[in-house]
Amino acid sequence: MTSIGQRIERRLPLIVVSPLFALSLFFVYGFIAWTIYISFTKSGVMPVYTLNGLAQYDRLWATPRWYVALRNLFIFSGLFISISMAIGILLAILLDQRVRAEGVIRTIYLYPMALSFIVTGTVWKWILNPGLGIERLMRQAGFEGFTFDWLVNSDYAIYTVVIAAVWQSSGYAMALFLAGLRSVDDEILKAAAIDGAGPLRVYTRIVLPSLHPVFLSTIIILAHLAIKSFDLVIALTGGGPGYATDMPATFMYAFAFQRSELGVAAASAVMMLMTVSAIIVPYLYSELRGARK
Amino acid sequence: MSRHPTGGIVRGGGPGTVALRVVLFAVLGVFCLYYLVPLFVMISTSVKSLEEIRNGTFLSWPRAITFDAWDKAWSGACVGVRCDGLQPYVWNSVMMAVPAVFLSTTLGALNGYALTKWRFRGADIIFALILFGAFIPFQVILLPMARTLGVMGLAGTVPGLILVHTVYGLAFTTLFFRNFFIGVSDGIVQAAKVDGAGFFGIFFRIVLPMSLPAIVVTVIWQFTQIWNDFLFGVSFTVGDSNPVTVALNNVVNTSTGVKEYNVDMAAAIIAGLPTLFVYVVAGAYFVRGLSAGAIKG
Numbered sequence: 251m252t253s254i255g256q257r258i259e260r261r262l263p264l265i266v267v268s269p270l271f272a273l274s275l276f277f278v279y280g281f282i283a284w285t286i287y288i289s290f291t292k293s294g295v296m297p298v299y300t301l302n303g304l305a306q307y308d309r310l311w312a313t314p315r316w317y318v319a320l321r322n323l324f325i326f327s328g329l330f331i332s333i334s335m336a337i338g339i340l341l342a343i344l345l346d347q348r349v350r351a352e353g354v355i356r357t358i359y360l361y362p363m364a365l366s367f368i369v370t371g372t373v374w375k376w377i378l379n380p381g382l383g384i385e386r387l388m389r390q391a392g393f394e395g396f397t398f399d400w401l402v403n404s405d406y407a408i409y410t411v412v413i414a415a416v417w418q419s420s421g422y423a424m425a426l427f428l429a430g431l432r433s434v435d436d437e438i439l440k441a442a443a444i445d446g447a448g449p450l451r452v453y454t455r456i457v458l459p460s461l462h463p464v465f466l467s468t469i470i471i472l473a474h475l476a477i478k479s480f481d482l483v484i485a486l487t488g489g490g491p492g493y494a495t496d497m498p499a500t501f502m503y504a505f506a507f508q509r510s511e512l513g514v515a516a517a518s519a520v521m522m523l524m525t526v527s528a529i530i531v532p533y534l535y536s537e538l539r540g541a542r543k
Numbered sequence: 544m545s546r547h548p549t550g551g552i553v554r555g556g557g558p559g560t561v562a563l564r565v566v567l568f569a570v571l572g573v574f575c576l577y578y579l580v581p582l583f584v585m586i587s588t589s590v591k592s593l594e595e596i597r598n599g600t601f602l603s604w605p606r607a608i609t610f611d612a613w614d615k616a617w618s619g620a621c622v623g624v625r626c627d628g629l630q631p632y633v634w635n636s637v638m639m640a641v642p643a644v645f646l647s648t649t650l651g652a653l654n655g656y657a658l659t660k661w662r663f664r665g666a667d668i669i670f671a672l673i674l675f676g677a678f679i680p681f682q683v684i685l686l687p688m689a690r691t692l693g694v695m696g697l698a699g700t701v702p703g704l705i706l707v708h709t710v711y712g713l714a715f716t717t718l719f720f721r722n723f724f725i726g727v728s729d730g731i732v733q734a735a736k737v738d739g740a741g742f743f744g745i746f747f748r749i750v751l752p753m754s755l756p757a758i759v760v761t762v763i764w765q766f767t768q769i770w771n772d773f774l775f776g777v778s779f780t781v782g783d784s785n786p787v788t789v790a791l792n793n794v795v796n797t798s799t800g801v802k803e804y805n806v807d808m809a810a811a812i813i814a815g816l817p818t819l820f821v822y823v824v825a826g827a828y829f830v831r832g833l834s835a836g837a838i839k840g
Contacts, residue, residue, distance in 0.1 A: 262742040263661035270654050270713065271669050277710045278676040281687040288686065297690070337574075344571055347564075357826055358575050361582075364822035364829065366771035368788045369815040372795050373581045376588065376804055377601055387600040417581065425830055478680050481773040485792055499774075502682040507778065512686060519682040530678045538671055 282523065289516035297512055306513035315493050316518065319501040322408050326497065327476035329412045330419070334472055335465075337416065338423025343453060345424070346431045356428070359421040367418065371485025374414035375401065404494035407487050411479075411495055414486055419475060423468050430464035431457065470533050477526055498522050589613060589809040596804050612805035616813055620806050622793045623782060629813050631783070632790035636770055636817075639701050639786055643708035644765045650709070651716020651761060652754065656746055658717070659724040660732045670721060677714035684711075685778050692779055699781045707779060708769045715768075716761050719832070723757035724750070756828075763825055764832035767818045787814045 258265070292302040310316055341359060345352055362370060377383050380399040388396035400406035434457055442452050480499035487495040489504070496504070498518060506515035584601050590608045591599070618628035625631075654673070658666050688707060689698070697703030727750070735745045776786040785793070791814040795807045822829050 259741050263657040264663055266653055266742070267657045267666075267669065270650055270717075271673065273710055274673045274676055274713065277684065277688070278679065278714075279672075281684040281691075282679070284687040285683050297686075341571070341574060344567055347567055349567070349571065355571055355575060357823070358578050360826070360830065361819065361822055362578060364767060364818045365815045366773065366788050366791075366818070368771075368773050368792050369811045370581075372791065372807055372811040373585050375795070376807065377581065377584055379601075379804075382596070382804070383601055387602055390600055417578070421578065474678065481788075484773070484777075485795070488796060499680065499682055502685070503774075503778070506682075506686055516686060519680070519685070522680040523683045526678060526680050530675070534671065534674060534678070538667070538674075 285516045285519050285523075288512060289520050291513060293512040293516070295510040295512070302513075306517040310514050310517045310521070313514070315496060316501060318493055319496040319498050322495060323477065323497050325408055326412055326415070326479070327473060329409070330415050330476050331469060331472045333412070333416045334420040334423045335468060337420040338427050338468065339458070341420075341424040342427035342431055345428055356425070359424055361421070362418040363422050365418065367479075367481035368485045370414055370418045371482050374410070374417070375486050378410050378413070401487065402491055404491045407491060407495045411483055411486055415476075415479065415482055418482075419472065423472065426464055426468045426471075427461070430461045434460055467533075470529055473529055474526065477522060585808045585812055589616075589805055589812060591805055593801070593803060593805060612803065613809045613813075615803070616794070616806045616809035620794050620803075620810060621797065622785070622790045623797075625782070629787055629790055629794070629810055632785055632787040633813065635701055635780075635784060636787040639704045639708065640766055640769045643705045643712065643769050644762055646705070646709040647712035647716045647765055648758065648761050650713055651718075652720045652751070652758070653746070654713070654717040655720025655722075655724050656750055657742075659721055660727075660729065660745075660750070661742065670717070673714050673717050675714075676711065677718060681711065681774055685774075689779060699779065699784055701780075701784050703779055704775060704784075704786065707775050708772070711775075712765050712768065716765060719761045719764070720754070720757055723754055727753065759825065760828045760832045763821055763828050766821060767829070767832075770818050790814075 287299075288297055289306050290301050290303065292298050292300065292305070345355065349355065378398070378401045379385075380402055383398070385396060385398040388398070400410045438456060438460075439452060442456050447455070478499060479497060480503065483489055483495055483497055483500050489496045489500045493501075493504075498521065502515050502518045502522065505511045505518065580602075587603075587605045588596060588601060589612050590610065591605045592607065592609055592611070595606060616629055618630050619626060620628045622629075622632065658670050692698045692703045692706075695703075695706075697706060731749060732745055735749055740748070770786075771788060772786070773788045773792070776789040777792075780786065780789065791810050794810050
């Protein structure tokens with residue numbers, strides 16, 4: 251009896267991990283496999299399981315709306331990542347100057363991260379409201395002819411998503427860079443100061459280059475947020491006007507749950523997975539390897 | 544975060560330094576405004592009457608403060624055809640978030656503990672495979688999940704959402720606890736093993752009590768994620784079982800009737816208040832969660 255008990259006891263870690271690992275295998279890898287499989291079938295309203303080659307991918311890449319989604323993703327991520335990084339670096343450097351009340355300021359910069367994108371979208375939708383928002387403010391301030399209708403203008407609506415997303419996430423970039431700045435070896439800074447390097451030189455030549463891991467991880471995190479962005483688009487523009495602010499995530503949702511074209515939806519989801527994997531897998535690989543050394 | 548003693552680059556006396564510091568504080572102040580204005584707009588709009596909103600601007604100070612919009616957002620606003628305000632949906636979110644946070648945190652703690660303190664063959668590979676689940680775009684699992692929930696009879700229910708959040712939260716919670724337990728000395732666990740303590744004995748009596756910081760970080764992270772979730776809520780629930788984020792979006796985007804911006808803003812604050820409260824009370828832990836999501840290993 252004791253030997254059986256001991257044997258179970260010895261295997262206990264594996265017995266605990268196995269079901270959790272099985273959950274992950276089923277709900278992550280099993281589901282991914284199912285979606286990939288469906289993307290190679292004729293599935294429409296209901297899933298069918300006879301293979302049909304690349305037809306769904308042909309249809310996806312022949313859909314103008316998909317190109318709108320990709321173009322928007324490109325514009326959005328480019329601007330969102332670069333502006334958030336620029337603000338993040340600037341604020342982190344400024345906060346690193348022994349600022350009194352640093353804690354309070356940091357709290358203010360970062361609180362939007364605690365909010366749901368739906369809340370952020372709701373408030374920015376109101377601020378950017380074509381009739382009553384910024385437009386009204388400027389007109390009352392004396393600029394009678396001022397118009398600001400980006401929210402309902404198909405050419406500019408995607409930039410309103412950038413505005414709201416930067417507001418929400420730039421504090422996050424600041425926090426990551428500030429943590430990076432605080433980890434720079436002080437001796438190097440002192441030595442540079444003794445050599446007569448000016449503040450600007452110290453930052454551009456010494457501090458920022460030494461932060462390249464922080465740059466990398468911040469870019470990856472923001473890119474990851476950008477590819478997954480769904481909530482903010484829905485709350486702010488609903489993907490509109492028309493489908494002018496569609497992104498891959500909203501495209502997939504619309505085709506899966508509104509238009510019931512499961513095959514195309516699955517194909518677009520697979521494209522998203524491939525994009526994210528191309529960024530995340532090498533990153534995770536290097537992070538995990540680095541940790542083991 | 545320890546400060547380095549020189550503390551940045553602007554130092555020493557002289558008029559140049561003073562001018563620099565004035566600029567420094569001006570820029571920091573402008574950005575404070577940038578982040579705070581939307582919060583001010585939310586609060587001030589929510590206590591204005593519709594008439595005042597139509598006549599003023601979104602930045603104007605409220606003249607006659609009224610809480611009618613709050614009242615309506617809480618218990619009278621229409622979400623679809625039902626006009627009970629956000630109240631029932633706030634409860635849905637609570638009923639969803641509390642069990643999901645508890646389950647995903649507990650299982651993540653067990654997972655992280657087993658993977659670091661009882662290292663067995665393949666532990667690293669298992670961890671890497673679980674971790675990848677934290678980064679997949681969830682669009683890739685939406686369709687099979689919807690069907691699975693249907694088969695299990697959980698489609699459109701709060702328990703269904705609990706399952707979804709627990710399963711997909713597990714990757715993050717495992718990551719947090721694994722990173723924490725790696726820093727815990729193996730010696731303590733080894734000593735307890737020699738004394739004859741078992742897997743669960745060590746977990747409950749030794750490891751768990753010392754992982755309070757990791758538990759706090761994980762609970763805060765999971766609560767924020769689950770409360771703020773919209774994608775799972777909108778994909779897997781209908782009408783009465785919607786979480787508050789979905790209900791808020793429905794309130795704001797109903798096209799019928801007069802647009803009540805004050806009710807929208809009050810509803811947005813109600814939906815955002817729980818996570819905002821957690822952030823203000825436990826901001827340091829929230830930030831730690833954020834950076835743990837960034838720097839792994």
